[in-house]
Amino acid sequence: MLAAFLAIDLVRGKSVKEAVAILENCNKAGAEPVKKVVLSAAANAEHNLNMNVNDLKVAVCFADQG
Secondary structure, eight states: OHHHHHHHHHHTTSBHHHHHHHHHTOOOTTHHHHHHHHHHHHHHHHHHHOOOGGGOBOOOOOOOOO
């Protein structure tokens, strides 16, 4: 879970495009799952809410024990 915290801290406040680029070039173990979540959230916003992916950013993200 620590790796997810580190990966999340890298992308908080970034655009989706920038966040994905950062996560693709990050060697932290949590980068891949975080990237999948960011891409999934962007796809949901595009498909369900008719939002433009280029206008989206990672505003809020967190990882809790679960």
